[in-house]
Amino acid sequence: MNDSPRLLILGAHPDDAEYHGGGLAAAYREAKRTVKLVSVTDGSAGHHFRSPTELVPLRRAEAAAAGAVIGATYETWDFPDGNLEPTLQLRQRIIREIRQFKPDLLLTHRTCDYHPDHRAVGQCVQDASYMVTVPHVVPEVPALRQDPVVAFLPDLFTRPAPLRPDVVIDIASRIETIAMMLACHRSQLFEWLAYEAGLVDTVPADEDQKLGWVSDWVVRHVRPRAEKFRDELIARCGTERGRSLELIELFEISEYARQPDAAALRQLFPGMIARI
Secondary structure, eight states: OOSSOOEEEEESSTTHHHHHHHHHHHHHHHTTOOEEEEEEEOOTTOOSSSOHHHHHHHHHHHHHHHHHHHTOEEEEEEEOTTOOOOOHHHHHHHHHHHHHHOOSEEEEOOSSOSSHHHHHHHHHHHHHHHHTTOTTSSTTSOOOSSOOEEEEOOOOOOSSOOOOOSEEEEOGGGHHHHHHHHHTOHIIIIIIHHHHTTOGGGSOSSHHHHHHHHHHHHHHHHHHHHHHTHHHHHHHHOHHHHHHOOSEEEEEEOTTSOOOOHHHHHHHSTTEEEOO
16 A cells, blocks of 8 residues: 555545545645545536536636645536436546546445445446456556555435445544535635525624534534444544544445545544544
8 A cells, every 4th residue: 555545535526525424535635645535526507506617617717716725636526517428428438537646545425325326336436346447447547556445435325225434534623624625616605505494594604604604504414424333433432532532533444445444544533533
């Protein structure tokens, strides 16, 4: 494994990567490791009054700004938002990306996620995991000798199968960084997501107060992870530590890609506090 592991996060939309895995991405950059965040879709569907034509360049710029917060590359692809399917074209694009970037760790959505775009990305990463080592598949890009470790981003969905986390990291010290990244997605946090959640009236007019609003939003959405897995956290970390963990990211290692040993897990997940 690379002495300085490289992290690739393949999310379906601009802001998926940092919302689900921003703590780990920030930890990698703190250690001067290379991080690339990808939005597979163009983000053109995620709004209630801005047109798709306006959204595509806007969300691309917002994503680039979010990556710049931690010094990471943020790339937005051109697949249409809300219309993503697990096609051969998408699988081949993902194979090219994995081979070109050569990540040691790849994070993506699970295949049983609420959003069809998320499921499509997760399925195509699963289908690409072994194929990245096959030279005659996408032959214009040299095949890898081994596939990366693939882990699923955290979610709380239970059907047809719940997340089975293998790794836990504490992100309490990185909530502000995650909020700074997400705050760059102004069209989403302050407009679209606030609209969907019925929180438009709570968004501060004062720019200086917006970051605090986003930090509160992040905490509200992250805390249920610890609540859901409290028994497992207590079993692995002890009662006092398990109960004190409130702001965490959890990752399930995909069985369809390279399997890391304990030493590799510690290297791939800096600050790992438990293996559930």
